[in-house]
Amino acid sequence: MYEKLYIRIAAAGNFDEKFLLEFRRELQSLLWDNLGINATCFFSSSNSSIVPIYKIPKNAYTSHIGKYNTQSLFIFGKERREESLKQFGNLDVLLKVLVLVDFEIYRKGFAGTLFGEAEVGGDIAIVSTAPLENHFKSRFLIKERTLKEALHELGHTIGLDHCKIKGCAMNLSKDIYDIDEKKKTYCKECLNRLFGGYS
Numbered sequence: 001m002y003e004k005l006y007i008r009i010a011a012a013g014n015f016d017e018k019f020l021l022e023f024r025r026e027l028q029s030l031l032w033d034n035l036g037i038n039a040t041c042f043f044s045s046s047n048s049s050i051v052p053i054y055k056i057p058k059n060a061y062t063s064h065i066g067k068y069n070t071q072s073l074f075i076f077g078k079e080r081r082e083e084s085l086k087q088f089g090n091l092d093v094l095l096k097v098l099v100l101v102d103f104e105i106y107r108k109g110f111a112g113t114l115f116g117e118a119e120v121g122g123d124i125a126i127v128s129t130a131p132l133e134n135h136f137k138s139r140f141l142i143k144e145r146t147l148k149e150a151l152h153e154l155g156h157t158i159g160l161d162h163c164k165i166k167g168c169a170m171n172l173s174k175d176i177y178d179i180d181e182k183k184k185t186y187c188k189e190c191l192n193r194l195f196g197g198y199s
């Protein structure tokens, strides 16, 4: 299906660099090891080790909700994507942006806890680590959950819909317990959809 996938990770909020570096390394290796997707995950450019951590985008905070709207985060993601396309010389590259934030997000018309958002076939995936925190304060657990949610939202961008199979990363999570039930991979059916097409 894919010759090469580029994923720019654009982190906004108060992340620490070590967490982001580990996350990037693991995301890239599990895309390849578990899914056979040849992806390069990077932060600023594909040949730089600089990890920019962005401020919360302006206009993202919606005071009457007390959370940050994903609409602004999509715009933020699109801006990062444009930057990267320029760096690539606007070549015909398959480039997705994973917007990673550590504050609570919301989508208009959705009242529950939002872990992330992406459009099927879109270019931008959003994941928030805020609802993935745990009372153990375990970095490992947050990272595991973040990886699963990143696979879920990135899965939408590469054409996958929600999946009914328990354990599949494309299964819809209502709460963190659902996320913990999921594996860091897609089920066979989803993989077939990705690599075998829809027909």
Ligand SMILES: [Zn+2]
Binding pocket: 163, 164, 165, 168, 169, 170, 171, 186, 187, 188, 189, 190
């Ligand atoms: Zn599946």
